[in-house]
Amino acid sequence: MAEERCPECKSKKLTQDYEKGELVCGVCGLVITEGMMDEGPEWRAFNADQRRERARGGAPITYMRPNKGLVTEIDQYNRDIRGARLPSKRQAQFYRMRRWHKRASITGSTERNLAVALSELNRIASYLGLPDSIRESAALTYRKCVEKGLIKGRLIESIVAAVIYAKCRERGVPRTLAEIANVSGVKKKEIGRAYRNISRELDLKIPLADPSYYVPRFVAGLGLSGKVQEKAFELMKKATKKRLISGRGPTGLAAAAVYTASVLCNEQRTQKEVADAAGITEVTIRNRYKELKTELDLPLE
DNA sequence: AAGACGAAAGTGGTTGA
């Protein structure tokens, strides 16, 4: 920590602001780390005797306990996320899990939960290259989830991922479920579930994802030209007029438009490549592609 | 050998009785 230098002005004068949990450059004021935790002792010692006396064995964070001692709780209701009863076999399983979980945990606290969640949130946001404004509002939403008790019994990671997904859509910079699943290590299905749950419970008014938002990112991800992008937008516009979009997954639409555009512009990518970039399967692209071809009378074969 | 295509079966969510 002491060896760190400010990436902006190379100064070594870094100050820790414990109240805000930040590491701040003393020269140019750049905030280097946010959400930092003070890992030092909470007491002060004025001489060697006191230091020896006050030091304790238990560390605030230890690798000896599950989750480094930072744990969640399993609720007691034997219901799945939608409120349906679990089969009895599952109930027994959860009973055992709860028992061991309690034994292995020190008392769970909201603050610890938040500490884990916020650092995970930051990690994911960094991978996805999301601006601070989204991180901020995602963190706020996560806090609301905690207050409403939506977290208990669920993986912190899945809620974090869902909050990020929701915020991205809200801001019109959608990331696909697949992308978030990749960097968060939570299954797409799980994120979707958690997302539906929190958007229902918190009454989030998230607009339907507009497929054209995805187009530029797929184009960029495949290294295609601006011409292809224009073409893809054009196709999407026509498709919208033909009522081809209702009920369809927006990513599938966008991917098919990009694929079709790449063919029309002689910059063809394989269906597989596009499917990977968009996080869907070839089959879906094929289906959308076929629809586009017939409905728009495209000059293809 | 790789890509495109399509059929069939499976998954999880929504909807409407």
Place this chain on the structure above:
DNA sequence: TCAACAACTTTCGTCTT
């Protein structure tokens, strides 16, 4: 609460280049 249903995925076989 449950069955029908739509969208999407997975898997696999066939055809084309």
